[in-house]
Amino acid sequence: MRGSSLATRLFLSATAWVVVILVITGFILSSVYRDATERAFDRRLNLYLRNLVAEVATPDEPPDHQFQSLGEPLFELPLSGWYWQITRTDTEKGETRVSRSLWDKKLPKLDEHGADLTAAGVRLGYVDGPEGQNLRLVERPVDLGADGKYLVSVAGDATEIFDETRSFDYYLGGTFVALSIVLLLTTIFQVRFGLAPLKRISDSIADIRSGRAERLEGEFPVEIAPLARETNALIDANREIVERSRTHVGNLAHAIKTPLSVIVNEASAHGADPFATKVLEQADVMRDQVAHHLERARIAARVTIIGTVTEVAPTIEALRRTMEKIHRDRGVVIEVEGDAQAKFRGERQDLEEMVGNLVDNACKWAASRVFIEVRVERPVGPGAAPILRITVDDDGRGLSAPERAQASRRGQRLDESKPGSGLGLSIVVDLAALYGGGFSLGNAPIGGLRAELTLPGV
Template sequence: MRKGSIAASLFWLTAGFLVLAMMTTGYLLSDLYSRALDTSLSETLDFHVESLAGALLDTRDPQDPGIALADPRFERPRSGWYWIIRDDAGRLVNLSTSVVGIDLQGVSASADALGRSTEVVDDPFGTRLRVVERSVTLESGRYAITVAGNLTEILELVEDFRGQAFIVLGAVGVMLTIMSAIVARIAMRPISRLSTAIEQVREGDAAEVSGTYPTEIAPLAEEVNELLRSNAQIIERARNQVGNLAHGLKTPIAVLRNEAVAQKDGLADVVTSETEKMSSLVSTYLERARLAARTSVVGKKADASMILQRLTRVMGKIYPGIDIAFDTPDATLPWFRGDEADLEEVAGNLLDNACKWSRGAVEVRLGSERGAKGTQLVLAIEDNGPGLSEEDATKVLRRGVRLDEKTPGTGLGLDIVKELVDVYGGSLELKRSALGGLLVEVRLPTAPGRAGAASPGLTHFRRNTSQEASDR
């Protein structure tokens, strides 16, 4: 359970509550056990007092040797169990054998409704005693019967019980904590399944969130599906609006341009210039809207290897004099996370430019690498043409810029590529090729392909040009 997760929060909350509950339970049980033992001791002492009082009333002689208790602890010195009988003057008239050598004082506390007094004292040996005292009146006078019991034994039993109770409760707490961790993990499984289902939609493996979920999170799955449907509808409406806007603007602009061309004056030149700017701006922003709408669709992915194989075959037929070499990637290569048409447009424009400017050789490589943005698809296309300087490499990415007006084209290819790459959050780099011409490297987001996860580093390739050669 990772820090910050719901399962971890439930686990630590349950563990903290269990620790508090077990400690409180341990002290409460110890206190109840102590009270029970103390009550039992008091009842035992009351019984002994009543026994001595009965014997005294029966014999009528407080010094009679027959006055005794059957409990052998009263016969053992320093046992903590004592009894004595005093007269009104406080003189000792009878005692148990255990009292020998001990000056056991009477109880100073006041008597209760039954005529008994009780208090806790210490004997000379450090033993804590609970003392109970009662008065008995005979013809010869009034006598005080005092019985003491060992309270230290009770306290020791309570301490032993407390230690054992905490051990048992601790073991129970550990078992309950483990059980709470298991319960939390089991309870969070539907959320993990929902997360996996949403990830499958994002990676393009599913069109919507599927599966059966508990009542608490089933509405979330339904809302995600509804959001996906709503997003698709919004994008479709946006596409329609973009098409309508294109048709609505291009025709008036074309009319204005044609009318201005027919006129040969200063105003016509101004109108021609401005309509060209308007047409360029309309094309630019309509293209951006079109790209944004296409790449906003969740759940699409494409096999980049198959697309590159198809494009290299097509370009081989269009440029039969160019040797196009494509390194077939390993089967574990991840797919492109996006629309197949977008990847075809990116790779097609770059491959077409490479063939136009090359002097007979073009190399295409496809791989993956792990970086700060995760695993990315890497497309590298290089040629042995004249290449570009750093200044020209920066300039050529501007919309409509062409360094050589003699070569057929509109100058929008690289700009469209850059727009698409930016929309997908990728990168486009122009470098000097080892072949002597231009090296174009494109990095795009990935999605798992048929073989599973992406390779950890740059994919290694095997050379395969026989298919392209046979196609040409």
């Protein structure tokens, strides 16, 4: 059940337990009912047996009046399944008297090892009847002393037991099926509505992550309320940690700015000195790095706490116009194609900084053309967020695999003749990572370098 929801696992578990419990209960009830039916049948047989024993014990009664007190017409119906038999066991001849229903057949004797023996000396068991019937047989030895020894047997068609048990099993099965359906529907209801507060918490956390809310709001059941409180406390603690970290980075950056300004001023006073020129060059790099880390602290705090939504098309269009003006002397044409409804889950200035760096680099290296494509990939699985994919292609010379790996490192410049500090692509990588996105370089279909940026969409 990997990947299955908690509601599904609870439902399957409850279903399995319901089925197991009902099967066990049904088996027990069926066994109890069968035993009860069998005991009732045995009581009936024992009643006939006692009457026969009483008749055997009063041999003075005329033969035509003997065995008339059983009161069961089936003993008179040939091969009816109900039989009695009296066998004398103390003579070699073994005189036997049988009911009319036995016709010219005889009842078998119970196996002493396979029959049940009661405290009254009566044996009970199942035997095959004259017509292949399954009979329930009771027999009892009777010792009349000088009047002889007898074995008195009474048998009844056990089909009655089996039919009664089978009918009960059918009714029991139908009842349990109906009960199972009711229990399963009840379980579905309980799971669905019992887990509804957890679904609310999940949706609320998704709203917090996407920037539509800041805390878990609303009333929750007593069992779920501690989870909501702890989640809100975790959000508050996270906000405090991020804010504290941003403050520390800002304080450090501002503390560095003052001595850095002093160094720049002193070096500017000796502008003709090569050493001063080098100091000014490195001071500019340090300023870029300080600004970069301040920006990272600002973005980290904002992305972690609250998200905003930015329209992508107007931002790209504004960048296109700006870059065409900047690189007008080189005649670079910038083409834009993509989803006009695309949205970025983040700040506009961050999108401008990331895409602006990519388009600026593309324009620097392009021969005559830059192509920007914007796509939104909709989620496939449940709970997945849309992905905003922005590709920037140029028709320049492109980069080899080692050069592409070097280009995204902070401060690495492949051509010192091109303006810049070498921090542009590293800033893009860092900002994309802060938003949970990614950045990669490859070969463009139009012949140069492809820069692909993936960011959270809406």
